[in-house]
Amino acid sequence: MERNQIVEKVLEKYPARVYKNRKAHMLVKENTGENQKIQANTRTVPGIITNRGCCYAGCKGVVLGPLKDMVHIVHGPIGCAYYTWGTRRNKAKQVGDEKNFLNYCFSTDMQESDIVFGGEKKLKQAIQEAVEIFNPQAISISATCPVGLIGDDINAVAAEAEKLYGIKVMAFNCEGYKGVSQSAGHHIANNALMKHVIGMGQVQPAQYAVNILGEYNIGGDGWEISRVLEKIGYHIVTIMTGDGSYETLKNAHKADLNLVQCHRSINYIAEMIEEKYGTPWLKVNFLGLSSTIETLRDMAKYFDDPALTRRTEEVIAEEMVELEGVMRYYKEKLEGRTAFLFVGGSRAHHYQVLLKDLGVETVMAGYEFAHRDDYEGREVIPDIKVDADSKNIEELKVEKDEKNYRVHLSPEKYEQLKKEIPLSYYGGMIKEMRDNSILVDDLNHHETEAFVKILKPDMFFSGIKDKYVIQKMGVYSKQLHSYDYSGPYAAFKGALNFAKDLDMGVYTPGWKYVTAPWKTEPMLEGMLIGGEN
């Protein structure tokens, strides 16, 4: 079947309007030289069994949650706080007398009477209790659905508490219904961290200072990346936000370069820091050996220091000596297999490199909550229509901070470098995919099932919600949100972990007792030709 026919086949079950809607979210990669457009970041079709989460999930769950030295109070009924309690595997360690509240879950546990009479009083008292007992340097207040509707002014409460206790108290209006997915929450969190935290610190970092943006330290990824960078001689000011902290985030504007790992969740801050403080950002990818090496070389080009460049090559060589043989072994075992990737807003792209390193071809990929620029590249940003849902999320405007603004590159050098490395630019996923591969935005359960049946992948990378659907269909499934309790998968050592886990998954003896559906359920075409099964 032609790939376009496959897409039609998957869509045919939908009612007319849903058909039209979903069709715009799919495309087959063609090498026409022209930009292919895909619809993204629009409202989810109700009842479609999406894998997307809500605004609160993106704000509190993803961006704020990992900041370990803050008390994150969820203002609302109990569920929302409970469901983000220790569920994302964003690891953190306590260094020295640093505070770490990561294992805690704080909620105002609103009751019916609070919904009727308002919950501000309860919130104020909850803050007081948190200050008295936990004594944090900073507190976040995240709003859940009812808060905005009943008119609790969490911003006023935060301002009052900040004065009263002399610590930073920030309010996040991230009610679940805002925007169309967790993406809105990322933006809201970015805005407030930029407004209230970044720039507050005055600690002057050492040479080659970088921030890692959009790295959430799932399964320890951030630690492996830091290990490599520090080995080369980089100084990491802060990580946003995996194993990150309020205290280090304050000095983020002091770095010489921002490394952007997850473009979707954190590009707002990268852009704003560049505007306000002059720090350029570099799109990086530490997932996959080839991409890690490329990223390290890009960074060396940016700093343009022969000693640093030499050290970069030394470290790459050292790390690769240990890996090459064993990675070749795994590649031989895995080569020729096909994969589906459906993750978040950046991993579905990043992991393609790691899979390619292992000889696995990605035949279908999609993001859960990405925007068009994550698929098509930042050049489409001016063309993206601002709809009603995005309009509701504040576009924070920052101005040049004359005192702290630094020019890191001459305009000529900047332009020159832009031609060589992804400096303040992200090219998106489509460009790097092979012809004829399929892209699907906001994949749902029906489509998952239909595509699996037709394309028969050897493995499927997504999350826990679709994992068991895929496994029930006899296909190996791996979670790339929580890494199935494994990791790290980033940089050098992580790549080996990933190869081992993949090998284990593919060669699990249990698969021998399981029959994939297409082996017993004839495909329409096959039946016509073969006549019988």
Add this chain to the structure above:
Amino acid sequence: MKNRNFVNLSVNPCKMCMPMGAALAFKGIENSMMLLHGSQGCSTYIRRHMATHFNEPVDIGSSSLTEQGTVYGGAENLKKAIKNVIKLYNPEVIGVATTCLAETIGEDIAHITDEFKAQEDLRHLPIIPVPTPGYGGTQFEGYYAVLRKAVQVLARDRAKHRKINVIASHLNPGDIRHIKGILDLFKIEYILLPDISRTLDGPYAEKYRRISAGGTTIEDIRCMAGAAATVEMGLTVDQKYSPGRYLEERFGVPLHQCAVPIGLANTDAFVNLISRVTGKLVPARLKERRGRYIDAMIDSHKHNGQGRAVIFGEPELVYGITDLCLENGVKPVVIATGAKNNRLKELLKAGLDNMEEKCVLLDDTDFETIQKYAKDLRANLLIGNSDGKWIEEKEGIPLVRIGFPVHDRIGAQRKVSTGYEGSMGFMDAITNTILENKEKAYRKTMYRKYYKGDKKTEKMTVKTTLKALNPVAGRKSNEEKTAAHPCYHPGAGECARMHLPVAPKCNISCNYCSRKYDCPNESRPGVTSEVLTPGQALEKYIEVKSKVEHLTVVGIAGPGDALADFENTRKTLALIRGEDPEVTFCLSTNGLMLPFYANDLIRAGVSHVTVTVNAIDTAIGAKIYKNVRYLGNRLEGEAAAKVLRDNQLAGLRYLSSAGVVCKVNIVMIQGVNDSHVPEVVKTVKKCGAFMTNIMGMIPAPGSVFEGLPAIGDKALHEMRKQCEKDIKQMYHCRQCRADAIGTLDNDRSGDFRNTGCHVAERVNDRQKPAKLSEREKACTGCAVNR
């Protein structure tokens, strides 16, 4: 008792929201699909949590409300969602539950779904609308709310039949399968609602089904109105959520409520109930299982008695587990649920009231609070869902996982804890956890206790016993500590000590002690204020420590008896130890309760104990002690003196053999025990005393002995000289107060009078500083003759 550490802040919740319970219940209805009306995060979070527990696909639709929907109403979104779910899943029944968002904007889902059915001409399609605001309760209430509504919507067929309805509480698919097995043994026909035995734990099938197979059929639910009876698991359920109650009130189906069949009594009750309502005899196979379980209960009792359990989770499950623990001698020290539930409290009251040690019962609580009690009450077992893992991690108390969710272990969905067999397996898990924990340490403990240091004798040695019982002790040896104790070592005069008046109660009445100026344990204004709570004592200690140089010793010397009020003493010591691992703990007591608390004292790190022994001869003792209050009895005369003496000496022997430095105080009373003192000294020496302190009685006004003459310094000195041949004597005693602070020669307690008490003062305005002098007198009168 506070059910939360914090009033307004829930820290580490012990509950989920109502929509979660709704999802769990809908999963037990055949060919059903469920939709949550609200923002899509709710379905996503709930699916994530369920999939992790059950390891199965969990498809829940969402109306994916956006800001527009919250402003203009969400009816259109909900209708679209239902339509798409029908198209993609073709369900036989649709459940629609609400969320915080839908309820806050006031969505009338019953109306919207009716309208939808009319518009789409789908009148035959059953839709079950259930309001489940996240702030309206927990998953426990949400679960039953759906069952009741399902019955209300579907159970219409009144035609009588022989089947019985069985309403299942929220249990694992494995449990539901087991319970069905029990019902099948009876060879009866029944309708089980809900039935998640296959839907949430399906076998691998060659053909993948979007809606998993299994569940209670719609046809069966329709017929529930005509059933012979309803057996409903759910003693703690509010009747407004009870489906059985509805069937009884609306259709006259007799309702029998019972607990979840966990534990012997609860399973008996369930089995007998089924037998009674169906008129069938209890099958032989069940009787055999019952017998085997009882046999197992007896076999493992020797380990279970050591269990001190914290039980938490949904009310119904907590009730079952508590019963199982009580039946097996595992002592529940904390029972907790995040739901607000008075029924659970009432149900458990009878069983718990009989317990010697009171159990803490909490509802509407959080894990932060549970953790605090678990620690304070020295629990050695946690029983509940995997959210207890944080306490397990922090406090090192092992967790036996049961209930929902279990996210950090595999196979929770197929576990069986119900019926005789399931209870047996669950009991074994508890016992084995106790054993495993014991096995981890006991070789080391035994080795340290009996072999290490002195291989020739098996006698316990000083340090090894101390270390075995109290790992904190031994950083400094007791000899070193004695050298820096101003009372035990005359050369330690520059060292300071403080006494903390935290123990107001006394359990004996001495004739040299005045009732009028008795220990201030009466609730008179102005005197109780000076007794410190353990928290205040800690505060005072920190204050004094910062201001008094060379503070080496903290003592508890009443004002009553340190062991008559042991909880306060223990807490005080624990708090101070937490703050200062080095300070020497010293304690004085009349010795009556020593055999009971000696181990606790050692564990708390007490290295120096003073016991006041005035007589060995019970006839002489009878003259000194008016009465002794012991284990609920008031003893007088020689009986009183005997009990007191025996306990004093047994305690002394035990403590000194364990390496605690023991001093014996003897109050020398003219004409009563003055000639008896040398015998007392000889006896206590045999019992291992380190030194004695012979003091002359001061006739306290108002006491029985107020008319007796005081012992002269010369006579006292001679007596000490004489006894010095037998044992080291104390010559430098200053007969200090229960709240003394400083060196022996310089009492600075006046400087710290209000420290540690300001909290009490704020609360109670009645106390006036003017009363202090009277209290001072009282205290002197009491302490001098101790």
